[in-house]
Amino acid sequence: MYSLLDPSRFVVFITGATSGFGAAAARRYVAAGGKVIATGRREDRLLELRDELGADKCHIIALDVRDRTALQAAIAAIPAPFDAINVVLANAGLALGLQPAAEADLDDWQTMIDTNVSGLVYTVRLLLPGMVARGGGHVVTMGSVAGEFAYPGGSVYAASKAFVKHFALAIRSDLQGKNIRVTDIEPGLTETEFSIVRFKGDESKAGNVYSGTKAMTADDIAESIFWATSLPEHVNVNKIQLMATTQAIGPFDIYRQN
Template identity: 90%
Template sequence: MYQLLDPSRFVVFITGATSGFGAAAARRYVAAGAKVIATGRRQDRLVELQEELGKENCHIIALDVRDRAAVEQAIADIPAPFDAINIVLANAGLALGLQPAAEASLDDWQTMIDTNVSGLVYTVRLLLPGLIARGGGHVVTLGSVAGEYAYPGGSVYAATKAFVKHFALAIRSDLQGKNVRVTDIEPGLTETEFSLVRFKGDADKAGNVYSGTKAMTAEDIAESIFWATSLPEHVNVNKIQLMATTQAIGAFDIFRG
C-alpha cells in the first residue's frame, strides 16, 4: 500500500491567499484537516476566508510580501499551533500590462519584480530555517508556463517566472539532507483574477482572455499542489507544468517585413 502523508498534520503558510490559487489551496488543505496561515494584502478578504474556514483552522495575517521587515515580523509573531509550519506555498505574484517592452511601464515592471521575485525570496528564505529545525517540510513555489515559453508583451513577467523555476531547482540542492522538498507549480491558462489584475480592472479585456475556451480553475491548481505535498516523504516532484486542454505551445513568432 502506497502511504500518503497525513494532511491533518500539515501546517501550511500561504502567501497571496486572498484570491485565486492561494484561496483555493487554503480551502483544499483545511478540508483535508490541515491548519493554514493565510496571508495577503486585502484584510477584508482574509477575514471572509477565516470566517469560512474557522479560526481554529485558519490564522490570517495582512501582509505585503514586498516588505521584508513586515514578512520577518509576521513570521516571528505567528502563535501556536500555527507556528509549526511544515509547508510553505509561496504563491503571491502578478502580471501587469501586456505592452511591448519599449512601451511598457517601468513601475509595472518594478512591481512584478518586487512581488514575484523579492517577495518570494523573502518568504522562502525566512521560513526555511524553521522547516529544517522541525525536521523537514515542503516548499512550493508558483511559477508559470511563461517561465519556459515567453510570449510578446510578457517580457518581465516571463523573466520573473523563469527566476522562480530556477530558484526552486537550485534550493533543492541546497536542501539536500535536510528533508525539505521543493516543487515548482507552473500553470498555463487559468481563469482567476489574474487577467483582471493584469489589465488593471478592465473586465472586458480580462474576459477576452478566456472567451470561447475552457480554461483551468484555481481548484485544479490547488489539487495539484495538494497532491505533490501529500506524496511520501521520499518522493520529490520537481515541477508540475499544467495547461488547459484547449491551450498548447504556439509556433515561433517570426516577423516578415
C-alpha cells in the first residue's frame, strides 16, 4: 500500500537541485533515508551532490526543464528503484532583473516565463501519470510571497509565481480521488544564489538585498517541504507561506507629485 509515513520510502524528483532549495531538499530527504533524483543544468554541481549523498541514494540528470523533449526522455530513462517517484519537487525557477516594466529586458521576461511556468508544468504533467498508477504521491511547487504581494520591478516574476499558486490549487482539485497531495511553498527573503542570478552575477547588488537583516536559509525552506510531505496521508497542506522575522508586507506604493 502507498505510504510516506516511513521516510525511507521517499523517492523524490527535484528540479533545480544544483543549489539553494533544491540541493537543501535533496540533503534533507536523503538524511531521512529517502532517495532523490536530482536534476539541473550544471552537471558539475550534480556530480558533487551525488558524491556527497552517495550514488545509491542520489541519481542525477543534467537537463534544462524548458526542454520538454529532453525532460520527457530523461524521465522515461530513470532506472529502478529511482523510478518509483512519490514526491515531485518542482523547484527550478529564477528571477532576472529588477527594472520597471517599460525598461525590462524582454529576453529576461521570456526566460522567467519559460522556466517558472512552462518548465514547472512540464515537470508536473510528465510525472503525474506515474504517481497515479502507483496509487499516490505528493506534488510540491515552488512559489513565492511575490505571487501574492507584488513589488516594483518584479512584474513578470511575481506574475509567474501567481500562476504557480493557482496551478497548484487547480491540480489539487483535478487529483481528487487519486491519493495525490499538492502543496505550494511560498518563501520570502531567503539568502541563496537567487539574488546573484537576478543581478546576473553582481555580488555587490546581491549582497545589498540581505545586508543588515537576517534572512531565512535554504535549509529552513527544505525543512518546511519535508514537513509537509511527511504528514499523515489524509492531511494536505495547501500552501506554506514563510517570511523571515525581519521581513513584513510593505505599505501601499503611492505615487505623489512634487
